Amino acid sequence: MHDFLTILPLLIIVFGAVVLMLLAAFEKVSLTTAAGISMGFFAAAFAAQLLAGCGPQRLVFEEIFNGMLVAGNFTMVAALVIFACGFFSTTSSHTYFQVNRFDGLEFYSLLLFAAAGMVLLTMAAELITAFIALEVMSLAIYVLVGYDRNRVTATEALLKYLMLGAFAGAFFAMGTALLYGAAGSTHFTAIATVAASEAGSPLLLGGAFLLFVALLFKVAAFPFHAWVIDVYDGAAAPVTGFMATALKAAVFTLFANILAIHGALHQGWVEILFYLAVFTMFAGNLIAIGQNSLKRMLAASGIVHTGYLLVGLVAISADTFTGAVIGYYLAAYAAGTLGIFAALSYLGGEGEKRATFADFRGLARVRPYSAAAITIFLLSMAGIPPTAGFMGKFYIITSAIEAGQIALAVLAVVSSILSMWYYLRLIVAMYFQPAEETFATTGSPWAGVGTIALAVSVFAIGLYPIIV
């Protein structure tokens, strides 16, 4: 019975996706209804996940699923983050689509399917399951990215992401094949046994290498980060928000789960992950400083946040792995990023005409509340107390110090200070420059409500560890 409760949130999401898919065939269903249903399912899944609770990691339906699904506190947090991302992406999309008319009911269905793939990915304890879940998630996201068929940048983003994503999928499959050769099984437990007995086995090394290439591509880490700017820029603002947060949460959960299967495996990759983290942070910062478009800047800052999460991965210890630090950072990062993309969804206007730093000049004079909310999100991403972003970075950096990675901790702080430049640049533009336009917005207030809720949750997540 308890096993059923554990996968109930996943079942709710899949059921919702199928319901929305069927509803898309009826003419009478309006976009608002579909968005409402989508929000309802995300909220229900969130509530179910919260109520079902969890505990230490254990296998779900061990007999029937042959030990291919695990659930625990870490997967629960990841699922909560994904469901919340889906919920707020839906509110943003609803407002966005009233101005940018390329909607369709299938949009929400695909959003739910993507979330289902992500949750499966976090729970996977076996590589083939993980691969299929990864592809479910990726396929849905590809379609969401290219949803606006009339915009050339969206099509370009779709094509780039699809081609490179297919490459990453091939790397994943090849890595799985080599790991199967090493362990004779694709279960994480079997791979852990091999990692313990013969850590330097070439098959294990090659398999893990190819697997990590695929995962690093998905999270846009250093040598594989080039696609992210164009893809995030080409996708619609709510989709970009969803990609930047939920997708990263899902893939990083899998990444941490794989690294944590055995200490020897983690040890072998610490040094490489160290350099990857450093290069990711600084490459992201350099790219972000040069951008004029807000979405491109946020895409680049997403690379920087990937770098911090890699710092978190370097610092985990496979023996006492709980994922608490990474889960917390994912939640904190998701709140800030989703918030700013929600704000962009309703302030962007038709065809996202307000896109650059200059377009947001003087926003504080005309719309003080929107400007205040954006400021909160930017400060959280920059890591200013008492926001969630500060606590997230605090935990990441202290965990790095505890793991003995002092240099990495220092570099993370330096990168965090560098990132102030482009976050503050928008705040300066909003507050200290005269307004040139009225920032009139049309459409439903849902994104606005979502923005306020996220601004509150930035503080709530930030204060949660202090209060509890």
Next chain:
Amino acid sequence: MFAEWLFTAFALLSILGAIGLILFRHPMHGAMSLVVTMVSLAGLYALLSARLIFVLQLIVYAGAIMSLILFIIMFLNIQTRDLPEEKGRILYLLGGIVLLVPVASFLIKVVKSLPATEATIVGSGFGGVKEVGLVLFQDWLLPFEIVSLLLLVALIGAVVLAGKRRFVK
């Protein structure tokens, strides 16, 4: 010994087919080249005594999917003059090869370090419909179930991206 020769031949053919797929300019030639890869993969599966997969590879991939691809290419009636100019593709290819050399040499090292193993004789039912079915529905039930999700998403995606769009209120 004979099996090893067969393996080498099929492996070479499949790689040549894949290279042809990339290098041929006309999509029809590329598709024909892909058929070579598909058929030689079927040969490799047969060498592994994977009977069911061998048949499926021939019927589904080399047969159904390839004829669908050919049908679409013919349907679109692509001529050489419709194809875009590809300037400097040799340079891109060379650049890609240079980038891939370290990865490839690493993988070759991995493959070379494999210990030699004796071929074992598999049981009489190995790779048959019944045996694959038993493994698929007992040990691999979860992947089998979530593949249905994957196919559903692909279906919806194709409709959304290519179908006629009806705008709702």
